Amino acid sequence: MKKKKSFAGPEVIGWREMVGLPDYGIKTLAAKIDTGARTSALHAVDQRIFEKDHQIWVRFIIPIPNRRRGIRVEAPVSDERDIKNTGGVPERRLIVRTALVLGRHHWHIDVSLANREKMEFDLILGRTAVRDRGMLVNPRRSFLLGDPAPPTSAEREEER
Template sequence: MAGLMKGALKSKERRLLVIGWMEHVSLPALGLENVKAKIDTGARTSALHAVGIETFFRGDTEWVKFQVPMEGISPPLCVEAPVHDRRLIKNTSGVPEERIIIRTQLKLMDQSWPISVSLADRNNMRFPMIVGRTALKKRNIAVHTRRANLTTEIGQQRP
């Protein structure tokens, strides 16, 4: 009985957050606010539109610098971050390509948590960012497949 009560209390503490298939998110550590993102549970890894990707070293640590073109902002934002990993990730055509992975904070409403993001030229894509299922894992989030911008449309939905 005590175990049942403990589980019930835990579920009350972390209510289910329902988000839309498209949301506006922020990556504050990169200086990116209000980024239009597709919530893509079919994708494992999140991806961010980046161009001019170049790696360099600071001491013994590999870093990457890149530009993030944002609608309505000129010139593109210049960003630098430590390289977390390199992975083969399937592009939209299903062809694996090596991508640089960085770690950063994802902010959605009043919640923020660390995620891995691959850097890719998404120039021909409708969304400058996709948020993959790994970024949502263990966050008690459900995606409404027929609604968009639930966190901004509803306004103050709280987890």
């Protein structure tokens, strides 16, 4: 008797999900999954460029709701590019690379730094962040994966 091959199919995620940004000390943050946006965007204020070890870095603050002070971050700049804002107007933005935790999944993404204080979500996950991850976005559902799970030691080794 032949065994049937099981096909799990793509993992379904909602149009909103809780994510973690462990490089920045953020365990949970609501993110909008926006397949209309190519690049992810993170709410960052007080951006200051500086040089460190012959490389361009940026120092910025991630405002945290219900906290007097935001999270201060320093990160190497991986790129600088023109990205259209929500009004369709190109803006020159700094790009940084950071770890992302979505459910039990962990990988690195590029995010543009933008002032998103008038937006509902502090983080937009663009299509390049979720492309090739075997995920399908259900626009009718939200928070399907639950809180981000910290990586196991084996997963940390695998990421390196």
